[in-house]
Amino acid sequence: MTLLTDYEILGVSYLVDVDRDMLLLVEDPEIGLSFKNMHYTDTHYLLKYNRLSPVDGDNSKVNPGQIVDVPIPHKVILNPVAMARKYGVTVEALKGRTDYDVMVDQDLLNQRINGKLPEISIAGSDFIYDIKLNALLPKDKIGGNLMIGPDVYLSEDEMHYTFLYNPVKREIVHYDRNMVEFSAGVFMAKIPNQLRLDPYGMIEKLGLHVKDTLVKFPIQKSMTAQLTPLSELYFFKALVLKNRERLIVSDKWISNRTSEKNKTTKKVKKKNKGNRL
Known part of the structure; x- marks a missing residue:
């Protein structure tokens, strides 16, 4: 309590x-x-x-x-x-x-000052966040880097990044606005934003007040991404439903147009037969 x-x-x-x-x-x-x-x-x-x-x-x-x-x-x-x-x-x-003495882990701060980069676990795989590259680097060096780029979105409260992620391939998946089904093995990943991933790195990058920043965003000993199946998220459920309905309407329109075209073709053929000899 x-x-x-x-x-x-x-x-x-x-x-x-x-x-x-x-x-x-x-x-x-x-x-x-x-x-x-x-x-x-x-x-x-x-x-x-x-x-x-x-x-x-x-x-x-x-x-x-x-x-x-x-x-x-x-x-x-x-x-x-x-x-x-x-x-x-x-x-x-x-x-x-x-508050600074109590809230800020001095050992973690000294490790970061001496060059140890922050780490985060995504679906059991460990990544190192490099603020200079603005990318997540696989700790085991297997696979490519996860770039914080066009397919990574800042949350509405600006405190998190979200992106579609395939944990088997360990790669970011492009967001398809026309999706009509949930891609197998793809999840919505949610990780801290830059300031929470690497507060000390942001202090150096932007010249922020050291104690003010670290009290508000202390360096974390461990971080884990939150993964959610797309089928559990309202946005994607609504998107898939909307696209499926649009596809059904489109298929019906094409079917009706084809049917009308066939009827027209038959009428034209009858007219072109002419009188029998």
């Missing part, structure tokens, strides 16, 4: 939910403020708070006078019990430590 503590911002009450990484509005715990939308510093998180809206939103169109900077304590201060449970330490061990 999630352990929650209370925190107040300018008279508005929130629940500190470490598991969801959010400050949840007490009046409606389904919404609130995400720590990922705050800027991390060594002493606090900096929140751009909209005084007229107590939840996350697009502040770009808001009157600047409505926005105030609010320092939010680290989660080890706000909810030490939940943080201790989540990261497998005692509450006593959290004293004097920052």
Whole structure:
């Protein structure tokens, strides 16, 4: 069960939910403020708070006078019990430590700094992600690279890549908009986006703030792709059904046209027979 503590911002009450990484509005715990939308510093998180809206939103169109900077304590201060449970330490061990100290695995970070590239398992096969090539390289060097290219799509929340994948051939499959059946052995694969696959690589590539990025997207010890049969996904079930219906209509149209053409041909032949001698 999630352990929650209370925190107040300018008279508005929130629940500190470490598991969801959010400050949840007490009046409606389904919404609130995400720590990922705050800027991390060594002493606090900096929140751009909209005084007229107590939840996350697009502040770009808001009157600047409505926005105030609010320092939010680290989660080890706000909810030490939940943080201790989540990261497998005692509450006593959290004293004097920052969120960065607790949330970021320094061994994994040092390994990445020294050149160890992140790995992800896809259907039992291990791949190495090379951010410079923007590709997944087979660890056993059998088969080709999986390029993050035209057949790989960014999810709506921009947190994942999705692509059609054949685990036997270990290759990305081209998406056919006219498909009328589910290809045997092809699955929808879902993997983290670049920032979650290789946060340190993105820090180097884009010059991002090191601690702010790693607190929000810690380096993972292991990652596994999610594979789903196409027949279980509504989008592909609807697509196949639509294409089959279109094909049936097309076949009927062709059949009717052929039948009409044959009838016309017969009439013409009769007319061309002329009178018998």
